[in-house]
Structures are given as structure tokens and as C-alpha cells.
Amino acid sequence: MTVNRRQFMQSAAAALLVPCMARAGFLSLEARVADQLIAPDGYPETKLWSYGGKVPGIPLRLKQGDRVQRRLVNNLPQPTSVHWHGIRIANAMDGVSGLTQAPVVPGDTFDYDFEVPDAGTYWYHAHNRSMEQVARGLYGPLIVEEATPPDVDQDLILMLDDWRLDPETAQITDDFDNGRDLSHAGRLGNLVTVNGSFDPAFPVKRNERLRLRLINASNARIFDVGLDGLSGWIVALDGMPLEAPLAIPQSFPLAPAQRADLVVDVSTDDDAANLLSVEQDGAYGLVQFNVTGELAKTRRDGVDALPPNPLPVLRDVETAPLHRMVLQGGAMRWLENARIGDTEMSGRELAQLGRFWALNGNAERPTDPFLDTGLGSLHRIEFVNETAFPHAMHLHGHHFRLILEDGSFGPWRDTVLVDRGQTRQIALLTDNPGDWLLHCHMLGHAASGMMSWIRVT
Structure with a gap:
């Protein structure tokens, strides 16, 4: 291709x-x-x-x-x-x-x-x-x-970002308080880079094995990542190893702040392979790998799981307290009212202050924590997205497990993508004391209301 x-x-x-x-x-x-x-x-x-x-x-x-x-x-x-x-x-x-x-x-x-x-x-x-x-x-x-890293030929870090530049001067546009961005999908750029560079070519060999560490550093862009001429497995998400490597699907989402570790083989018979951004009008290159020769005649066998990290064991999750966090506001679902501190304000008053979103009726980080709990407590948090846009909810200081629709555990994450109209549930063991931020990592959404916190004592 x-x-x-x-x-x-x-x-x-x-x-x-x-x-x-x-x-x-x-x-x-x-x-x-x-x-x-x-x-x-x-x-x-x-x-x-x-x-x-x-x-x-x-x-x-x-x-x-x-x-x-x-x-x-x-x-x-x-x-x-x-x-x-x-x-x-x-x-x-x-x-x-x-x-x-x-x-x-x-x-x-x-x-x-x-x-x-x-x-x-x-x-x-x-x-x-x-x-x-x-x-x-x-x-x-x-x-x-890891103490024992996987057997790969190259270990590459790929930080994805998009920039909003003036097309004449190539300088960053200074419109960070743009109300349309704040109330819609966020600050989306017009130039995509990886590692701060534009349109590179990177040399590899056929049947070479690569570890690709993908990091989405963008303000608001959700990348739908695909491969061309590469095949392999997702071995970790948000830093945490999967219990079993997952064959890479045709494409997968990577929300702001999320990471994905891939182990891939250069399997193409052509002279280039690519990491792709899959979009509505087609697939476009993020990173190109130019094939210069052959490392081996055949591909290697499958990949082993990465060694696990010292994470807590979660038991009896179904009996853990459930805490509901409702994601509110934004364009097409405008806030009728919400609180800033102890003051209840109308949607118009909030918009004049640059507040377009709320978490459980709070349009900025509230005085009282969303969750106030002791060390070592098990909790479930249910994110209910009543807005017309997706949100990447990030908790500081902890990793949590997704709870799938059938009640089973999904992977460990520190940032969960909650799509428009979607409800997603997580299981959290509060094993790290302190005051921890909980916010949307579409950073414009956080700045305009989607900010909360938990306290572990």
C-alpha cells in the first residue's frame, strides 16, 4: 500500500x-x-x-x-x-x-x-x-x-502531537482562550508531528523486531492508530503490561495522555512500512520506516508478556462502593447551571467566565474531594458522559482497572477514554496517600470546568 x-x-x-x-x-x-x-x-x-x-x-x-x-x-x-x-x-x-x-x-x-x-x-x-x-x-x-526487557532490535519512543500554527509564519497561534475550542472538542492542531519532527523516514530491515512506545502528548486529538507493513502485538497500555499480549487490530484509539507499547515485526515486502493515523477520509502516515535490506529470512515467533509491575490485587470488586461522576456541558449540551465553589451560577454566567463543562455540577475543582477515603480502600467509579464529546479522564498517583460490560476486568490504565453518551466503570484501590487530581486530559476541557480530586488519608 x-x-x-x-x-x-x-x-x-x-x-x-x-x-x-x-x-x-x-x-x-x-x-x-x-x-x-x-x-x-x-x-x-x-x-x-x-x-x-x-x-x-x-x-x-x-x-x-x-x-x-x-x-x-x-x-x-x-x-x-x-x-x-x-x-x-x-x-x-x-x-x-x-x-x-x-x-x-x-x-x-x-x-x-x-x-x-x-x-x-x-x-x-x-x-x-x-x-x-x-x-x-x-x-x-x-x-x-524492565529488569528483563523483551527481545527487540530497536526500542523507539514516538511522542505524537498536533500544533496549531499560523500557515504563513509557522508560529503557534495565541488563541488559548478561544471559547469555541473550550466548549467543543478542544484545541486541535493543523500540523501533526512525532517527536517534534515533520515527515521523516527511519531505516529498518525486513523481519526486524521493534518496540514502539507511543505517547499521545496532544491537547485534545484522539489518534486512531493503524499499521502498514508492520504486524505484532500491544504489550502494555499506560505503562502497565497486559496479562497476555493483544494482536494489534486494524486500528485502535490513543486518547490524549494515553500510551501504548507495541512489539512489531517489519513484515512488508515493499520498501517502506508505516505507522498510520486512520481518519474518515483515509489513512495517513505518522512515521515511515524505510526498509534497507533483510535482518532474517523469516519472522520470529510470538511475543511473551512483559513482566508484571507490583500492582495491588483487586478482590470482591462487586461489593465495593460505587461513586458516580457525571460529565456535563459543552456545545450542544450546554450547562443550565453549575457551581463554582459554593456559588450556583447560570450557564450564561459560567460561559462569561470561560466555564463550559462540569463534573457532578462543579465547574471547577471543588473545595471538597469527589472521594475522601482511607488508605487501602477499594472503590468503583462510574463515569457517565452526558456530553456530545469524548473525554479522557485521568487520575493522578494511581492506576485503576477497567470493568468491562460483563463485569470482568479490562487492562490497568491511568487515563480512560469515555465516548459521547458512554458510561465506563473503573475499580480503584487507594494505595497512595495524598490529594490527587482527577480531570479530563483534553486540557481545554479541564481548564474550562472538568477538574476534580480525591483525598486518600
């Missing part, structure tokens, strides 16, 4: 093999402005916000159980903080401005110091004014390697 490449306002991306960067002691993680070519050749560089002068930011690759010691140095024009997404972390290190720490003002620093208990694919990103700061490029990969 020949994969057509869209032009500047419709195309996509690159791949990068990330080197080891883990060292002892506090190393600088500088947040600063940088110029980088993310548009096609012939366009100027784009002014981005970065960790370490490049987007994605400094790649962190560690062994399971290692310690991260990074000093955030804020050389940006705004206060910021760093959230270590998917890591079951000490609460004081979670990086949520206004909940777990004060924002780090320009010119100041903050020391992050924590251990990584779970192997897998994670990432870090800004968590102050996230909708703007992540859209400007403040994110990077965090990879925790």
Missing part, C-alpha cells in the same frame, strides 16, 4: 531513538524558550517552550526502582510546574500547581526527588496553565526499563 503524505496543514511526523539520560544527583531540567523546525523545509523555525531546549524535552530513561532527581529551573515568562504522568509517586512530587505545590515562578527552581516503582512508558509535562504550556511544547518522555 502506498501512503500519501499530506501537505503542511494536514501532515505528520518523525521517529527518534532516545538515549539514556539517567544519572545520580540533581540534574537541571530547564524550562525555556527555544526555536525548532517542526514545519516542513522552507518554513521558519517555530518558537516553542521546551525542557532543555528541544521538544520533546530531555529524555529520561531509567531502570525500575531508580531515583529521579531533577531540579526544575524556570526560565519561562510564566510560572510552571512538572507533573510526572503515570508514575505512582509521592504526593508532594506530583507537580500540580495549587494542589500539591505552589507554581514555580520565573527565575525560581524546584527539586523533584522520587523513585519509579513501575517499569513502562510514561511522560512528564507542565501542570500550570497546562492547556497553553503543553501546547507550546512543555513535555518529554520518561521510560522505565
Whole structure:
């Protein structure tokens, strides 16, 4: 199959093999402005916000159980903080401005110091004014390697993102408070990149085995990922190994903040294979792999499951308390009223404040937690999406298990995609003390109302 490449306002991306960067002691993680070519050749560089002068930011690759010691140095024009997404972390290190720490003002620093208990694919990103700061490029990969990694020839990190650029200047458009974006699907870009690069070619060999670590770093775009000339298995989701590898379907969704680890073989007889974005009008290339020779005459056998992480065992879930979280508002299902703090406000008043969404009638993070519970408690949370748009609900500090329609367990996740009109249920063991954010990871939705939290004491 020949994969057509869209032009500047419709195309996509690159791949990068990330080197080891883990060292002892506090190393600088500088947040600063940088110029980088993310548009096609012939366009100027784009002014981005970065960790370490490049987007994605400094790649962190560690062994399971290692310690991260990074000093955030804020050389940006705004206060910021760093959230270590998917890591079951000490609460004081979670990086949520206004909940777990004060924002780090320009010119100041903050020391992050924590251990990584779970192997897998994670990432870090800004968590102050996230909708703007992540859209400007403040994110990077965090990879925790298994003690016994799978037998692969290359281990590639692929961070998917989309950017909203001025087509004349290739600069990021400064319309982050756009009410239409906030009340609809969110900030969708007009240029797709992978690892901050546009339309690359990456050399591989026929029958080579690759580990592809997919990370969706976009503000709001749900990628429907497919393969061309590659075949294999999904072995982990949101960093957590599947109990049994899953044969990759024709395509699968990857919502904002979600990750998927694939083990694939280069099976094409052509001179290129591709990672695809499957859209309504066809499949388009995200990453191209140019085939240069042959590694072996035949493909390898199947793949073993990755070693499990030290996650809790969930028992008697059907008797656990059920907590209902209703997702409300947005275009076509406008809020009639909702609360900000203790004040009940009309939909018109809320819209004037840039609030278009609510969780259980609250149009910003409420004073009281959605769930206030003791350490080691088992709970079920039911997300009921009454809106006309999908939402990626993310819980900090924990992983949870999906509960399928037949009552059985689905995979461990830290971010669950709840489609329009859909109800999804999760099982959660509160095994990490602290105040933990629970929000939609369509970052414009979070900024305009979809923000809550839980307390584990």
C-alpha cells in the first residue's frame, strides 16, 4: 500500500531513538524558550517552550526502582510546574500547581526527588496553565526499563502531537482562550508531528523486531492508530503490561495522555512500512520506516508478556462502593447551571467566565474531594458522559482497572477514554496517600470546568 503524505496543514511526523539520560544527583531540567523546525523545509523555525531546549524535552530513561532527581529551573515568562504522568509517586512530587505545590515562578527552581516503582512508558509535562504550556511544547518522555526487557532490535519512543500554527509564519497561534475550542472538542492542531519532527523516514530491515512506545502528548486529538507493513502485538497500555499480549487490530484509539507499547515485526515486502493515523477520509502516515535490506529470512515467533509491575490485587470488586461522576456541558449540551465553589451560577454566567463543562455540577475543582477515603480502600467509579464529546479522564498517583460490560476486568490504565453518551466503570484501590487530581486530559476541557480530586488519608 502506498501512503500519501499530506501537505503542511494536514501532515505528520518523525521517529527518534532516545538515549539514556539517567544519572545520580540533581540534574537541571530547564524550562525555556527555544526555536525548532517542526514545519516542513522552507518554513521558519517555530518558537516553542521546551525542557532543555528541544521538544520533546530531555529524555529520561531509567531502570525500575531508580531515583529521579531533577531540579526544575524556570526560565519561562510564566510560572510552571512538572507533573510526572503515570508514575505512582509521592504526593508532594506530583507537580500540580495549587494542589500539591505552589507554581514555580520565573527565575525560581524546584527539586523533584522520587523513585519509579513501575517499569513502562510514561511522560512528564507542565501542570500550570497546562492547556497553553503543553501546547507550546512543555513535555518529554520518561521510560522505565524492565529488569528483563523483551527481545527487540530497536526500542523507539514516538511522542505524537498536533500544533496549531499560523500557515504563513509557522508560529503557534495565541488563541488559548478561544471559547469555541473550550466548549467543543478542544484545541486541535493543523500540523501533526512525532517527536517534534515533520515527515521523516527511519531505516529498518525486513523481519526486524521493534518496540514502539507511543505517547499521545496532544491537547485534545484522539489518534486512531493503524499499521502498514508492520504486524505484532500491544504489550502494555499506560505503562502497565497486559496479562497476555493483544494482536494489534486494524486500528485502535490513543486518547490524549494515553500510551501504548507495541512489539512489531517489519513484515512488508515493499520498501517502506508505516505507522498510520486512520481518519474518515483515509489513512495517513505518522512515521515511515524505510526498509534497507533483510535482518532474517523469516519472522520470529510470538511475543511473551512483559513482566508484571507490583500492582495491588483487586478482590470482591462487586461489593465495593460505587461513586458516580457525571460529565456535563459543552456545545450542544450546554450547562443550565453549575457551581463554582459554593456559588450556583447560570450557564450564561459560567460561559462569561470561560466555564463550559462540569463534573457532578462543579465547574471547577471543588473545595471538597469527589472521594475522601482511607488508605487501602477499594472503590468503583462510574463515569457517565452526558456530553456530545469524548473525554479522557485521568487520575493522578494511581492506576485503576477497567470493568468491562460483563463485569470482568479490562487492562490497568491511568487515563480512560469515555465516548459521547458512554458510561465506563473503573475499580480503584487507594494505595497512595495524598490529594490527587482527577480531570479530563483534553486540557481545554479541564481548564474550562472538568477538574476534580480525591483525598486518600
